[in-house]
Amino acid sequence: MITMKDIVREGNPVLRKVAQPVELPPPQEDLKLLQEMLQFLINSQDPELAEKYELRPGSGLAAPQVGVSKRMFVMHTTDEHDRLFSYGFINPRIISHSMEETHLENGEGCLSVDRTIEGIVPRHARIRLRAQTLDGEDVNLRLRGLPAIVAQHEIDHLNGVMFYDRIEDYSGPYKKAISTI
Ligand SMILES: O=C(O)C[C@@H](Cc1ccccc1)[C@H](O)SCc1ccccc1
Numbered sequence: 414m415i416t417m418k419d420i421v422r423e424g425n426p427v428l429r430k431v432a433q434p435v436e437l438p439p440p441q442e443d444l445k446l447l448q449e450m451l452q453f454l455i456n457s458q459d460p461e462l463a464e465k466y467e468l469r470p471g472s473g474l475a476a477p478q479v480g481v482s483k484r485m486f487v488m489h490t491t492d493e494h495d496r497l498f499s500y501g502f503i504n505p506r507i508i509s510h511s512m513e514e515t516h517l518e519n520g521e522g523c524l525s526v527d528r529t530i531e532g533i534v535p536r537h538a539r540i541r542l543r544a545q546t547l548d549g550e551d552v553n554l555r556l557r558g559l560p561a562i563v564a565q566h567e568i569d570h571l572n573g574v575m576f577y578d579r580i581e582d583y584s585g586p587y588k589k590a591i592s593t594i
């Protein structure tokens with residue numbers, strides 16, 4: 414069972430690596446890990462289990478956050494119509510997105526970041542996501558709202574990007590060095 418001790422925190426270089434594609438068909442051990450990551454999200458949203466195992470609630474989790482630099486993530490969240498989006502994604506790609514942007518009013522957090530970082534994190538309002546799912550099917554999903562934001566946050570993890578890299582005026586110690594012209 415995955416608990417908070419299994420989640421790597423900022424400063425660990427795995428969070429700044431570009432994760433490797435998963436070989437297809439996915440090895441059994443990758444599928445097992447993805448299933449355990451999804452179960453973590455479900456457990457983290459159960460008040461009794463979250464309290465018992467001291468879990469921070471999560472709507473998304475990427476494999477690098479459990480120290481595995483592979484291109485897969487899980488999501489367990491609802492949209493504004495209370496529809497549940499519960500998936501394990503393998504080799505996810507955003508194949509198109511809206512020009513329109515969105516953001517969470519109170520900014521974003523991260524299970525790998527044990528501090529609050531203020532600031533708006535701009536995200537695409539709508540994305541088209543292609544991936545293989547935990548169930549082995551190829552999906553091509555249109556996401557909007559919170560599921561779209563969660564997916565973008567997790568895919569950033571697969572590319573070594575942290576949410577605060579995207580805050581316009583963030584100049585904290587962890588911001589990735591950007592080349593100055
Ligand atoms: O660290 C992670 O990847 C899990 C994050 C994902 C996330 C944070 C903010 C916005 C979108 C995705 C969270 O722990 S999931 C919990 C959550 C959900 C919505 C807003 C804030 C926190």
Ligand code: NI
Binds near residue numbers: 522524525566570
């Ligand atoms: Ni995160």
